[in-house]
């Protein structure tokens with residue numbers, strides 16, 4: 001099979017030929033139909049997860065069709081369409097997405113920038129109805145990650161004001177999910193094009209950072225979702241929170257940011273991290289999509305063969321796309 005390998009920090013992806021992997025006990029082989037190219041693939045490439053992770057086949061936002069089953073697998077059949085939950089974690093882990101034994105597809109083990117991938121069968125999620133493969137792929141991470149941040153971590157309630165910083169592959173979907181939850185949404189970006197998209201996706205206001213405070217209002221935001229990899233925006237997120245606000249950090253940066261305890265105390269701010277998503281988040285965003293409440297066309301418009309993996313990374317780095325989807 002063909003696969004894209006990231007050989008070392010800073011290196012381009014290399015297209016290689018590999019044997020088709022065989023599923024072991026409890027595993028299934030998935031013929032990959034679609035895999036999104038995400039900001040965390042850029043983070044991986046620049047060494048954000050550590051140089052010791054490489055070489056690896058990236059790809060953690062994927063969907064496909066079950067192609068072969070290892071011994072002892074029940075509840076799945078060859079030919080089933082599945083979304084892949086990228087984390088393999090023992091059942092006694094503190095949370096499905098956390099714990100010392102988390103193994104991430106596309107970071108810790110080979111991922112889905114490949115024609116086939118073998119995964120633990122329990123990490124595969126069959127949608128209740130057929131879903132377009134590229135859509136099913138991006139529903140996992142691009143939509144599941146902000147869903148997790150807004151629903152599980154921030155617990156957004158109808159009528160709250162949610163500020164979304166950064167309208168990329170994650171932030172754009174934070175906008176539409178916050179809207180679907182009944183929140184008033186203010187989106188913040190430097191890009192006019194992204195601000196226009198945020199309005200289309202349901203933001204009441206979409207503004208540049210210098211206008212954010214006015215757009216949010218004097219009470220400040222109830223929830224700020226920080227989706228960009230930027231310590232300056234981490235600090236801005238704290239500044240925009242009102243009394244009792246929840247500040248949710250989603251865009252991971254390895255650089256520190258400054259915060260004053262007096263700011264956190266006087267406004268009783270909760271600064272929270274939100275890491276990825278869980279299988280339940282995937283199931284719920286699939287249902288939201290099937291109910292017509294979550295769009296993915298802004299994420300799936302650019303589809304490329306594996307050969308163009310480096311172009312997909314470059315498009316993302318240059319801000320020309322929110323996502324590309326590789327279709328092996």
Ligand SMILES: [Zn+2]
Pocket residue numbers: 038039040041060061141142
């Ligand atoms: Zn991702």
